[in-house]
Amino acid sequence: MTEIRSLYPRLVVDGGDAALDFYAAALGAEITDRYTAGGRIVHAMVxxxxxxxxxxxxxxxDPAPTDGGPPVIIALEVDDADAVAExxxxxxxxVVFPIDDHDYGDRGGRLADPFGHHWMIAARRADLTPDEIQAxxxxxxx
Structure with a gap:
């Protein structure tokens, strides 16, 4: 059986920096990782x-819920993304996005379950530093 390493919600928003400011003020959140591409936040771990x-x-x-997107994407970190997807x-x-190798060190993709929930399935393939991922x-x- 495939090992599940972690599961966390992934919130897609219109205005990532404002959302991070809100979660910091409202919940005392700390941003542990933050990556951007083309001026947009592509991943910030809170x-x-x-x-x-x-x-x-x-x-x-990924549209925000205000634009008809799913309200939450569930991120599932596993040891074998292909086996879980199968x-x-x-x-x-x-399939929403097929399982594939990504430059940020993961092999993964996205599936939608029969109930409409989106699952981002990922397996770590390379241990990169935050600076290497951003580069x-x-x-x-x-």
């Missing part, structure tokens, strides 16, 4: 006590 969640600006096929597809999920993102948006 820590509130023992709880963590991610925030990203809308775009790259099991989910066999059980009735559909790779910057190189792909030039």
């Amino acid at each position: 820590q509130v006590g023992p709880v963590r969640f991610a925030v990203k600006d809308e775009g790259d096929g 099991r989910m597809l066999a059980a009735g999920a559909r 790779r993102l910057d190189a792909t948006t030039r």
